[in-house]
Amino acid sequence: MPHLTDLQNRVLSTAAALTHQANFAGMDKLSYVEGEKLVQDVAAEAKVPVAQVRELLLAASTAATDAAANHLKLLNAEAENLGGSVQRPQVTDAGMSPLGLQLAQGSQELTPRPDFALQSELNAAFHKTAEDFESTRVVVTRRATPKVVAEVAEASGKLLKLFHELDGSRNDLQVKQEIIRVYQDLLADAARDRGVYLAKSTAEHPLSSYQSDATKSRLPGKAHEKGADTVGVGSAVSIDPSTGKPFVFDYHGEVLEIATLGEFVSRRHEQFELDQAADKLAQEPKAIDALRSLSPEGLKRLHGEVEHVTLFEDDKQEIARVYATRWHREAAGVLERRVVVEGPFAGVYLDDLVQELATRRGHGMALDSNMQPKSVTQRHGEPFVTTCQVQERGEKREKLAVRIPEDRSWTRVRRALRRLSELEPAVKYREGSKNTTFVFGPENYKLVRDIVGDLILNGPATSKLQSYFTELTKVEVASSDASLKDHTAHAVGGFKDKLVSKSGEAKPFELSYWQQKSLAWLSARDYKGVIALDTGMGKTLVAIGVMQELAKRTGEAKPFLYVCPPGLEGNIAVEARRFMEPNEAEALLARLTVIDYKHFAKACRTGSYEDKPFAGKEFGGVFFDEAQWIRKRTTVGGEAALKFDNSHKVVLTKSVMKDNVEDVLTLASIANNVDLNGASGKELRYTMRKFRDLYCTVVAGRTVGVKEALELTPGQFVDPKHNMHAFIKANFLWADKRTDDVRLKGFEPRLETMPMPPKMEEDYRAKTVKITKLLQGMVSLYRDKGVKETFVDEKGRTRTVLNPLAKDRRIANVMGQKLAKTIHELNDFCNTPDKIDRARDLVVKHLEASLTSRTVLFSDSPEFVVATAQRLSSAQRGEHALPPGKLHAACLAKEIRLYQDGKLVDTYKPKAYVAADGHTVPAGEWQKYVIDEIIGKNPDVLTTTMLGPVYQEGQNLQWANVGVHLDRDTWSRQNTEQREGRLWRKGQERRVTFYNVDWVFKNPSDSYDRTLDQVRGMQEKVSGDVFKEIIVVPQASLLGGEWQGVRKQKDLMLDTGVLEYAMSPDIAQAAQQGGF
Amino acid sequence: MNPSEPKSLAEWRSYVAKLSEDALFEQAKAVNSLGFIQTLQDEEYSADEIHEIFLAFARALGKTGLRPPADGVYDYFKLIEEATHSA
Incomplete structure (x- = not known):
């Protein structure tokens, strides 16, 4: 030492x-x-x-x-x-x-x-x-x-x-x-x-x-x-x-x-256990024989490379005890499975071996409430889920495979799954497996689990499902209410703190709940998506908010592109100047290119606009307002929007779906920057086709209903719409104004039925003799979904008998060009002075209740617009007379007229106007100027009759509290709702009542004998119901709700406001009035 | 002719001119209702004639210098202005 x-x-x-x-x-x-x-x-x-x-x-x-x-x-x-x-x-x-x-x-x-x-x-x-x-x-x-x-x-x-x-x-x-x-x-x-x-x-x-x-x-x-x-x-x-x-x-x-x-030790633990189990099994030749699926001769016929895999991670080359395998595709099947090719387990499918070992080991995997895998003791013969590879549409895809035990206690489950595989093509049956093996994707996990009950999953299956649901709920979590604080007006920046009202009062300004939610949702999706807020809920401000966030948070320096219908190009500038600080508004507008849809399509085709290059990459973000204009992928506008390559495309629309489920897919594809018409859209088109075929009743490409739950075995129903709901909810943010911050006073739709006078009915029937059966068929189709009778058969299954009338092929032509002339003639025939007088009665009725009442009427016929305004302004007699001296406007595409006491007193045409404050209104904004400043601000304009297709978008008509749909030339509820949304929107301080005026037969011969007006009403109701089922209901659904851990997040709880709307249909009220 | 039931425009003008201030206000409000206007229409007064009757009321209201009754079918403020300019 x-x-x-x-x-x-x-x-x-x-x-x-x-x-x-x-x-x-x-x-x-x-x-x-x-x-x-x-x-x-x-x-x-x-x-x-x-x-x-x-x-x-x-x-x-x-x-x-x-x-x-x-x-x-x-x-x-x-x-x-x-x-x-x-x-x-x-x-x-x-x-x-x-x-x-x-x-x-x-x-x-x-x-x-x-x-x-x-x-x-x-x-x-x-x-x-x-x-x-x-x-x-x-x-x-x-x-x-x-x-x-x-x-x-x-x-x-x-x-x-x-x-x-x-x-x-x-x-x-x-x-x-x-x-x-x-x-x-x-x-x-x-x-x-x-x-x-x-x-x-x-x-x-x-x-x-x-x-x-x-x-x-x-x-x-x-x-x-x-x-x-x-x-x-x-x-x-x-x-x-x-x-x-x-x-x-x-x-x-x-x-x-x-x-x-x-x-290192803990990761190998499971593997060691399996390996030990495998060692024991290797000593039992009889047990292996029972598992073996391929003979030595069959093994010799296999081709492809030998891949060494483990038992635990059967699709990865983990470093542990490995087994030599090859892929084997069963005869006439699409399923490929790994089969062991060497050693004592040669000829045994790997997933069979895994299940056997897991059973012997007594361990499988399940998920606890936190979505974490946990070891559970698996009883022998329990359903087990693993992963496998499938050849599908030319590609190898990883799927989940469920194995159901063969014993009798599982017979019902096996049959139900087999039936499901016959109805839902995404769930595939493995031929020859005696109904024990089915392959499906994670999106159908809930369906399978609903049928089978609790499932044991192995590691890879668990991982696959966890990844799927994590992805699904990622955006939901990121845009939860807790994140809204990052998207207030102040947080976004550039907005005014206060707004001065008409009375001179300064009130603090804040973005509404749904505007903030829209920004949060888009932010979580990297600023792309479909914002389907109801009319008047401020979609334009959402667009402005997104531009601000892109500029301030991501440093986006490129200009923005804003595409809108013709005549509405001035809207965004008005909104920007109204809600933003002056310098911020001007800075934003300076880098904003506004273009209407027609010029957009042309610019896309030519590659230039106003002598500048025009392509997706030139812009930092693209906004499509009133995007129902481009909902069809085969139109010039739709094609151009789909092809326009930009990673920040925001689609703004109230009308997500007009009459075709595929509209939904087109809008989502535009937002997701997937060219639906190209190769990249192939998978999506397939998905949507499958969805439509399976879940919807379709006539002439129009969806007339959503099928009820699928009956797999007698009395056993399953609702297959879950994964479609997931798609809708993931791609659309929808909200109805009923759930908005500012509670509007109320909206009441009413139906005014007018029994035809005898002569009119006689002439009407003469005109419709060739389409009588057609109309009856449409009644059956739209009112009764084509069902004549429903009964339960001897096997206990629910069966329906279809009405032959509903199968009339000409129904497909009703909405098309073939019968357009006939339909148009009928419309003109029905647009009579009597109808105007009935409308007048309604106006008077509301005037009696309030002398400040003002009415807007919509018609799809320019001639009827003029006739209505003129007749309403003319002198009348009796208790239903309108006061003389009042003005009545007729709004056409190229002209707005004012009538007084039966005479034309003023006409406005497309040109520049000088506003009261001295600024010049460009000619392109003439309609908005005349309607807002000349008509809207003058309470002496008692009625305003508008040409529907021209004025159903972009106009603010909150100064009117009564609306009348004079005719139903449109076959879609969406158009109707657009028009109603002009009056019933934020800023409306009164209750709004909207009327449909329908001609009906005084004495119909039977329950199918209905007028065209009535048939249109039924079609609109169906359109509304389908919209509700496909768009509204998913918004209330719980994405990933089948995972208990997800339920814990309160932000994903059911939106009761949306549910209320979904369950209290306004259309039902209209039906009650006149009855169908 | 019954002065309390004017028929012609001249009679209406004379009738209105003789109303006391309180009666003027009360009747100006009453005539500015839908029901009364419909009655005039039933009596086959033309739109121009109805307009003239209301101008008579407006003229008289204007002379009082007081705020006219509001919330009727016609806006007395506008009518007073029109009456003033046409005088």
């Missing part, structure tokens, strides 16, 4: 004293943790820095270590003589490195002696080992062989157990010796192989930070020495016994995994 300084003496004696006080026989009795505590206590007692105490204590034991090191040096020299070295340590018969062996043998001589120095020598070696162990990372590369991985994992497992055995007793000495021995063997084993490396990871140089570099670089092919603490990049380490310093090796191949020893 070298001479100790006074300081060293003081420290050592303090240490000994404290040890004695703690009733330990000596410092060698202390565990690692206790040893550290001792260091701290000595430092405090002796008033010496901790680092110095540690150094002194170690120095005292180093002397002993040096003695041991010298001893080891001699051992290594002996090993070299035997042909081994540090790089390639010799393996002894005992399976240990010479180093380990000698240590083990040497340790026997070092068993407990009262000599402090020798015990300290062990402790020092142990402490070093412990430090190494904690900072050691296992680096696994693709070259690792399964054997060494298993051995390293086994040794690591042993080490973990040994550390836990340290308890401060006398036994610790042996344990520590064993730890040193096992650890040294571990290093040697790893060094011997070329696939598993042990490397050091420290706080300063964590190994994980080098992982990416590790895949790129290769160290030179020679060992080199590094510092004691830093080993380097993905390298192997071993200890040179002569110097005690670590040696670095290079490595080859891609780094597969870096883990602490503890993690």
Whole structure:
């Protein structure tokens, strides 16, 4: 022992004293943790820095270590003589490195002696080992062989157990010796192989930070020495016994995994269990025969490469015990499954083997309430889900496969699944599996689970489902109410703090709940999506908000493009100036290109607009307002919008779906920047076609209804619409104004039926004689969904008898060009002065209730618009007379007229106007100016009759509280709602009543004898119902609700406001009035 | 001719001119209702004639210098302005 300084003496004696006080026989009795505590206590007692105490204590034991090191040096020299070295340590018969062996043998001589120095020598070696162990990372590369991985994992497992055995007793000495021995063997084993490396990871140089570099670089092919603490990049380490310093090796191949020893062991745990189960099964030839699906001859016929996979991760090449497999496609099937081609399990499908082993092991996987996999005890013969590969539409796709046991107790489930596979093509039956095996995608998990009940999933299946649902709910979570604070007017920036009302009062300005929600939703989707807010809920401000966020948060510097219907180009400038700070508004408008749909399509075709290049990449964001204009993918506008390549496309519309479910897909594709007409849209078109075929009743390309739940087996129904709801909810943000911040006063639709006078009915029937059956068929189709009768058959299944009238092929032509002339003539025939008089009665009725009442009427006939305004303004007599001297407007496409007392008193045409404040209104905005300033602001304009197709968008008519649909020339509820939305929107301070005026037969011959007006009403109702089912209901659905963990998030709870709307149809009220 | 039941425009003008201030206000409000206007229409007054009758009331209201009754079929403010300019 070298001479100790006074300081060293003081420290050592303090240490000994404290040890004695703690009733330990000596410092060698202390565990690692206790040893550290001792260091701290000595430092405090002796008033010496901790680092110095540690150094002194170690120095005292180093002397002993040096003695041991010298001893080891001699051992290594002996090993070299035997042909081994540090790089390639010799393996002894005992399976240990010479180093380990000698240590083990040497340790026997070092068993407990009262000599402090020798015990300290062990402790020092142990402490070093412990430090190494904690900072050691296992680096696994693709070259690792399964054997060494298993051995390293086994040794690591042993080490973990040994550390836990340290308890401060006398036994610790042996344990520590064993730890040193096992650890040294571990290093040697790893060094011997070329696939598993042990490397050091420290706080300063964590190994994980080098992982990416590790895949790129290769160290030179020679060992080199590094510092004691830093080993380097993905390298192997071993200890040179002569110097005690670590040696670095290079490595080859891609780094597969870096883990602490503890993690490494736990990850292999399941695999070991399966492997052990497999070992046992391999001893049971009869059991294997029962599992075998392919004969040796069948195996010989397999082609394709042999791929080595594990039992646990059956589709990845994990480094563990592996099985040689090939893919096998069953005859006439689309399913490919892995089959083991070598060894005792040759001819057994891998997933069959997995299930068998899982059953034997008694373990499967399920999910706990936090969506985490948990081990469950699987009873023999439980449904089990794994993954598999399927060839589908020319591509290999990973799917889920469920196996249902064959015994009788599962017969009903098997039959139900079989029936489901016949109805839902996305759930495929594996031919010849006796209804036991079905393949499906994660989007159909709920369907399958609803039928089967609880499912056991293996790891890969769990991962696949978790990824799917995580993706599905990602946007929901990101746009939850908690995130709205990032999308207030102040947070977005550029908006005014206060707005001055008409009365001069300054009120604070804030974006509404749905405007903020829209911004949050779009932000979570990287500023692309379909915003389907109801009319008057402020979609234009949402567009402005998005532009501000893109500019301020993402630094977007390119100009923005705003596309809108003709005549509405001025809207966004008006909104910007109204709601934004002046300088912010001007800055935004300066970088905004506004273009109408017609010019947009042309600019897309030519590639230029106003002498500038015109392409998606020129713009930082593209906004399509009133996007129902481009809902058809085959129109020029729709095609152009789909093709316009820009990653921030925002689609704004109230009318998501007019009469065709495919409108939904077109709008979503525009927003998602998928060219639906191109190759990239193929998958989506297929999905939508399947959805429409399966779930909707379609006539002439128009969806007339959504099918009810599918009856799989008698009395067993399942609702298949879930995954379509998920698509809708994921791609559309829809909200009705009933759920808006500002509660409007109320909207009441009413139906006014007018029985035809006898002569009119006679003439009407003469005109409709050729289409009488057609109309009857449409009544059956739209009112009764074509069903004549419903009954339950002898097998207990619900059956329907269809009405032959509903199958009339000419129904398809009613909405098309073929019968357009006939329909048009009927419309004109029905637009009579009597109808105007009835409308007038309604106006008077409301005037009697309030003299400030004002009415807007819509017609699809320009002639009838003029006739209506003129007649309303003319002198009348009787209790239903309108007061003379009032003005009545007729709004046509190219002219707005004012009538008074039967005479034309003023006409406005498309040209520039000078407004009251002196500014010039461009000619392109003439309609809005005349309607807002001339008509809207003049309460003496009692009625305004408008040409529907021209004025149903973009106009603000909140100054009127009564509306009348004079005719139904449109076959869609969406158009009707657009027109109603002109009056019933934010800013409307009164209750709005809207009338439909329908001609009906006074005495219909039967329940199918109805007029065209009535048939249109039924079609609109169906259109509304379908819209509700496809668009509204999904908004209330719980995305990923089948995962209990997701339920916990309150932001995904059912939106009761939306549900209220969905369940209290306004159309039903109209139906009640006149009846169908 | 019954002064309390004017028929011609001249009679109406004379009738209105003789109303006391209180009666003027009360009757100006009453005639500005839909029902009364419909009665005039039933009596086959033309639109121009009805207009003239209301102008008579407006003229008289204007002379009082007081705020005319509001919330009727016709806006007395506008009528007073028209009456003033046409005088």
